[in-house]
Amino acid sequence: MNQTQIEFRNVSFRYADDQPWVLKDVSFTIRSDQSVAIIGHNGSGKSTIAKLINGLLFPDEGEIIVHGTSVNENTIWDVRKKVGMVFQNPDNQFVGTTVRDDVAFGLENRGIERIDMIQRIDSSLAAVRMKDYLLHEPHRLSGGQKQRVAIAGVLAIRPDVIILDEATAMLDPKGRQEILTTVNEVKQNHPLNLITITHDLNEIISADRVIVMNDGEVWLETKPRDLFTKEEALQSIGLDVPFSAKLANELKRLNIELERTPLDQKELLDALWTYHLKT
């Protein structure tokens, strides 16, 4: 089998026949060794992609292949074993009455033995640094903590693919930072295919590849660094670039050409320093 893990072949989708298309003829492939960000303004169809990948919705046209399996009514339970998802609203995916019960939920559904379950709950909560909250109830947790529990719930079932579907959109900056740190740590310790769906350009910096959605179509597929040079085009579709890229683009207009578009402030400073030494 080839490396290609997730493939969209000319996928179109709408919620009903009399409604506008949410996705129009979308095709792309996501390789298993890459982490990919899917971005777009609200309503661009980016979250629909996530739901199609694990069979919560089915395409009206085209085909979706996950790990060599075509997603349809008969294969969804196999696909869902491979794909773990974290949704946007921290409250509406927390099923258990305590942290421990919530992480257990996915394991119980898969008929995992109790002994194994306890061990997996411990290790996945440790991975998201929530082990001290084992018996906490959801309404006593912050949004960021709830989302970390949701990530632990996904890790516990050991999927090949993790989709974060705007998992930080409803969090405060502290919660958002918690999730980004958690995800980076998890990525280092578990080999997995990460798909981040977001409209926050700061979150795509560590992605290998970015798929930009606009009005239900793939607008661009590129690398984060290349994307950040397209400030005006991005703004025209409701997105923006991070501060350092913005400043770099502005400097470019003043004929200060840096060797590459910076992803963060540190890169920008380094590039400016190099430039300074050269002049």
Next chain:
Amino acid sequence: MASSLIIGQYVPSQSMIHRLDPRTKMIIIFLFVVFVFFANNFMSYGWLTLFAAFTALSTKIRLRYIAKGLTPVWFLIVFTFFLHLFVTHEGDILFRIIGFPIYSGAIAQGIQISIRFFLLILFTSMLTLTTTPIEITDAIETLLNPLKRFRFPVHELALMMSISLRFIPTLMQEAEKISKAQASRGVDFKTGPIKDRIQAVVPLLVPLFVSAFKRAEELAMAMEARGYQGGEGRTKLRALAIERIDWYAFIIFTFVLTGLFILRQ
């Protein structure tokens, strides 16, 4: 955050009573409720009160807090006492209140019935004070398990109960938020004629239902994404186990019951 419902609300602690298996607690409380009616003199009532006091102290919850939880029923207890005072005509007439004769038996009866009432409420509230709702759900699920044979949907019922428990605080917070938003738009929930106050509920209920449906939809989707396909082939993390401490509880309770039957007339 500011919910003011504290009557019988679970108070976390590591006391012996908290650690008992919820089934043990439910069975003992059930038997207690039955056997309270066997007490028939001051000795036997005193004995049971002693036991109830011992249990209440063992919960390690501040007594003042337990008493506060009982406030709404004090009135009923006092009312019961006076009712018996006036309607019971046994023993000697002790004195008269505004012409009504008060019998010695009436005072005894009134006190005993009030104590009985008080014990019933105190003891049952001890269950909710020391047991999380989810433990109660688990206990109900296991105690009902035999009914599965008759196709009774025990798993679904338990799941429904646990999801409701999970979302009650969330929806209460939400209701509070919405009612504050509407109050800021000039809705008056507290004063005015009844008709207006009923109408004031519409701007609260509509958004609450809209949000509850949205939550339900998203929750169903999340549960499906997490592999939920019904009760078939599911394992369970929560396992209730009767341990040594539960046996001690049963032994102590048997001792209490034996005492009761020795002391009663």
Next chain:
Amino acid sequence: MDISFKNVSHTYQPNSPFEYTALNDLSFSIDRGSYVAIVGHTGSGKSTLIQHLNGLLKPTSGQVKMGDFTLAPDEKTSNIKMLRKQVGIVFQYPEHQLFEETIEKDIAFGPKNFGATDDEIQERIPKVMQAVQLSEDLLDRSPFDLSGGQMRRVAIAGVLAMNPRVLVLDEPTAGLDPKGQKEMMDMFYSLHESEDLTTILVTHSMEDALEYADHVIILENGKKFMEGNPEDIFVQKEKLQQVQLDIPEKIAFLKAFEERFSRDMPYVHSDMKQLAKTIQSVVKGDEIDG
């Protein structure tokens, strides 16, 4: 209206195991017509604070003055409805408060409760629709048919239609995409200017606080941690870090730049273009300040 908090504390569920002090001896004052940002972590007391602004909550000790209205523990505040009419609060995710069949009715709901006549309401509706940049063609539609961003605008229009003198904004851009966020903040700023409002913005975004506010109050654990001009507050990196708050990106960059280039780079309110020019002159080695 002028606003002042004098030693305000608020304790939820006093004398119960769930007792919790959300505001602790808080004092500050806000002048009429200013734009104040209230910054702090979740749980720092921000949402308790704003509920004191229109009398949804009363202090458990201390005193709140909103213009001529006084909120104090044992006093019964007269005519709280008049206070609520003048203080419009846009709560977080305000779209959750929509309930009427049509957008028009929902916008009219607040003013009607506060006794505005039908004529007055009909006059205000087009104005507020324009203010939130929604087409009047939508008025007959159900608010639940709209996109999330549009629903939020309708909810905001409903608050504006009350003609408030003070506008309180609780995280008004939460969940919006970058373009939506910018439009929303710009909209509130122009309303602040054109309607001569006193605006109180509760936010996590240091960038927004720096960009729009002329006064900042930083809360931590129900207490006032810092207060002052945004330019003075946000340069105090070490102090802000004590409470795990970041400084705005622009100032963070200037500080890092200062260190690397051993140059003083004081923060001045400027746009990207001007900032780029300043940077240009330094990296190219031109002397700027002689």
